[in-house]
Amino acid sequence: MEQQQLLRVLDTVLLSPPVPAQHAIAPLPLSGLDADRNVLDVAFRTLRFFPPPDPSSSLDPFAVLPRAFEAALGLFPALAGRIRDGHVVVSDADTVPLVLLVASELSVADVDTDAPGSALLDSLAPKDGDGAGPALALQATRFACGGVALGMRVAHALCDGAGGTKFLASAARFARGQGPAAVAPVWERRDRLGPRRPPRVVTPLFDRVLALDDHVARCGPYGAAWDGHERRQQLTRECFHVSDARVEALRARLADEAGLKLTTFEVIAAFIWRARVKANGTSSGEVVKMVYSMNINKLVDLPLPDGYWGNVCVPVYVALTAGDLVSRPLAATAAMIKKSKQEVGDEYVRSYIDFQELHRGEGVTAGPRGAVSAFTDWRRLGHGEVDFGWGGPDAVLPLSWRILGSTEPCFLLPYGAADERRRQGFKVFVAVQRKALPGFRDEMEELLLQQQQSSVGKL
Template sequence: MEPQQLRLRILDTVCLSPPPAPAQHAALPLSGLDADRNALDVTFRTLRFFPPPPPSIDPHAVLPPAFEAALGLFPALAGRLRDGHVVVGAGTVPIVLAESGLSAADVDTDCPGSPLLDRLAPPEDGAAGTPALALQATRFACGGVALGMRVAHALCDGVGATKFLAAAALFARGQGPPEVAPVWERRELLGPRHPPRVATQVFDRVLALDGGVARCGPYGAEGEWREQQRQLTRECFHVSDARVEALRARIADEAGVKLTTFEVVAAFIWRARVKANGTSSGEVVKMVYSMNISKLVDPPLPDGYWGNVCVPVYVALAACDLVAQPLAATAALIRKSKQDVDDEYVRSYVDFQELHRHDGITAGTVSAFTDWRRLGHGEVDFGWGGPDSVLPLSWRILGSTEPCFLLPYGAGDERRRGGFKVFIALQRTAVAGFREEMQELLLQPQQQSSAGKL
């Protein structure tokens, strides 16, 4: 694609304010999970593609007032992060309205490294005073719409962001506000105990303290992680439900326990990555995944809670053991790690963060996994159908710059009946070996690599 075809025409930038504006500034404290440095200094960017609306609906006219109404329920998203708080009362949220001469079909949403995709969302910007939320709505020549979002990860994860988008979608359809009101109460529900105490040894086994991390954060200085990015490529794989199910049934018998799709796929991909990287046999390798704890804590979080609701869960093995042992054993370890997560695990994790926040908490190099297949994407319907595609544009999560996302196909994608997508960051030198390992799980006919496409 020629460079001039990447140009977008910016029609307008609308500044949205929560109605009504607060009478005075308020500093709202973050929870212990919000203030985790894996999320605190990170902005997360996502992209959703929607089908063309009917001629009677102009998305550029519908979306700004819908988002402004939703901000009345989520005013912190118009705030600014400062010293472990979000300052509410003076900020606005920009929404860029743009158009492109391309058709949505010209955009390859199965190519996670595409520079065109990157242009369809607000740029990453971690400067002080940056709005906690920014939006971009791009209308294509075919009528399809791309909605890009950049949000401070300290305010919400994928679950909370979807609640905000779903509320805006209700207003767009004339059905808002949502039945369940948003709940803040972050320090009360997920703050540290007094005094903080760590009642589990699991964090001592997988986490360490590092002065460099204390100074620059878990992802390193900006120059460092951008240099890391140059060593990586982002790939998409199309995974077959039938093949995963056959593997799951086989290894569940070997493990003697029921296994979920996530446990099986995470074990398979973790092993495949370590093999493809040629990791030294004696090196301890770690995987980490995010686990929703909304109903595991005591008391359970209220349905309207929209802050970060996931804790990281770790599994560590010597590389030689991961490669040599049956896949069933690795999947069973992941399952066991999930079973160990309870209210005390969550409270101890929050307290560990509180005790060592300035000491540079790190897990070292980790393979990170996050599952987006059931985040309620279909609820984000602005009046002309849910998204055809949902994908991440940011790749710093859970202390890792090499994550793996499990993603659903859109409701209108016929591949939805047969499987799901895996977006993964890989060392460039490992791509060929990883692709060979993945053949066992792929949809047929074999999907080609997306490398080099736009």
């Protein structure tokens, strides 16, 4: 019997935000970043594994979690709403489903959290919705060992990884009996990050990296066929265990060659982008792009309040021909990524929002999905704050692979607090063209933890 078939539904709890009927919320406008089509129609799915509660305690996660999430929804009621025409509509009748399951024949140790293509992992979180349901859905699974998997599906238009973590951390505080945080959640989305009147694009960068496409206008940035069998067969999802020591040695060498201080992200993004393009055998004259999310909290002229929990990242692009990317020194590519970060300021953010507003119905795209490599770093999203009373998560995993207009993303992920590998490195989840996987593995050898060099091909 397949492992995912060993899951049994105990109950579906409908969580109601404690908002009296007479105080039903008026439509809440989304920000320009929330309404970016790369996130507007995307439901982002995540999965967290928590250790078992102390056997000496009487703590029952299935009694704690519904109360904690319902209390947190009182602070984040928009998560129970529906997205309509650039707004979130919340009524007093809206609920968020929390499905409770048991896996009585499985231990957490039986779950391979290093297998991003696993059907079992996929079954531990709410499925993708059709856009008609609530912005949030939750699923908790208790294993035979007492460990708990918490799956979440949330409309990306309402929050990014940091915003989603704020909601979970709030629920965790209620679970621990600590009450709400000192800083209350803040909406203020259209006021803070709405388009200007009239919209105007001052930054010329977008004309070089973005285009308009009728197909994207009709089918969205990810294409109507993404969930089709043929598209799935073209890609594989792999996990690589990356060594801090090896990355640091590479970073020091490239920084010396470039004469610049380089971050780990700049170095590893340059390395993996080049590795992917080399393994794909992309024609030398074809333009390839990498895109990553950059937090704007400290970049905009009017700083966002601490309680702001909407999308706070803007996409940043770097473009080269495949031949140039492969042949140029890696230090030069890392330096280009650093330079692209330096070009992002308040005007970049405002111009990006205005560009989206001006061309919303025309299909804004950075190019074919296979030509765009997306990168996102989850290593410092405050995962440890999500502690419901029996320990922080042992693993935090993405289950969605549509980000920043690409279906071939790369996630940098931390190990859990109890994982000994945490002291040695971090994980990379990456989507790769299936035909390119052997070559990509060969390229990645330079960065891998020693013990994984012979086993990574088995993942």
